């Protein structure tokens with residue numbers, strides 16, 4: 287199983303929208319996908335998928351359930367581990383709670399891809415998820431503030447270790463502006479930081495995306511032939527192209543990094 291962390295720095299740029307739709311595209315390509323709500327402050331993946339979870343990550347932290355037991359099979363071919371609101375920072379978990387999360391995650395079976403949708407910002411939880419994951423996807427819009435915040439999280443990651451990071455520019459209204467935004471970000475990354483940033487797609491601004499969210503159904507399901515849905519599909523294929531879908535040790539490494547002091 288490979289872990290993919292979707293993050294952005296700035297909030298409201300489309301992390302959750304893309305986590306859901308990229309996951310569905312991967313599932314359609316035959317991958318067994320689990321979406322984990324890594325926003326431990328304000329979880330909302332379940333809202334976007336229109337499901338009401340009976341159990342959440344909070345039950346795993348308390349040791350009352352394993353992660354497997356809280357997973358919901360959605361009708362879109364992907365599974366969901368719903369988040370709770372207001373969980374403490376992972377760094378603040380007590381020894382027992384930490385053990386509960388490790389046990390909960392170790393019980394996971396039968397997935398090829400674990401997609402973690404993080405919260406906004408570069409707080410401790412976000413950084414932990416990002417550093418623990420095999421693959422990191424940064425979502426930004428072409429707006430200067432989003433780009434600045436995206437650079438902030440890229441810098442944080444690459445200060446810890448050299449790696450290849452992926453980028454999607456979302457809510458694009460001009461392909462020229464989007465390209466120039468991506469070029470600027472990839473340029474400063476390779477010039478000043480210890481790693482690489484590769485842009486894997488531009489997703490157009492599309493009012494149908496917003497409509498799908500209002501209906502609490504995935505955009506790829508409601509509007510599969512729209513250009514925005516097709517771009518999401520293509521980005522998902524770029525993400526899974528070349529990935530080897532196995533490796534239990536991958537999860538062990540993820541856990542070690544996630545919960546290490």
Ligand SMILES: Nc1ncnc2c1ncn2[C@@H]1O[C@H](COP(=O)(O)OP(=O)(O)OP(=O)(O)O)[C@@H](O)[C@H]1O
Nearest residue numbers: 297298299300301302303406457490491492495496
């Ligand atoms: N390509 C797009 N075209 C139009 N609207 C979009 C697009 N992508 C996302 N949106 C809209 O942007 C808003 C924020 O999206 P989303 O909740 O996915 O962002 P987020 O980064 O996960 O936010 P948060 O930081 O609060 O978790 C939503 O209302 C969504 O409909």
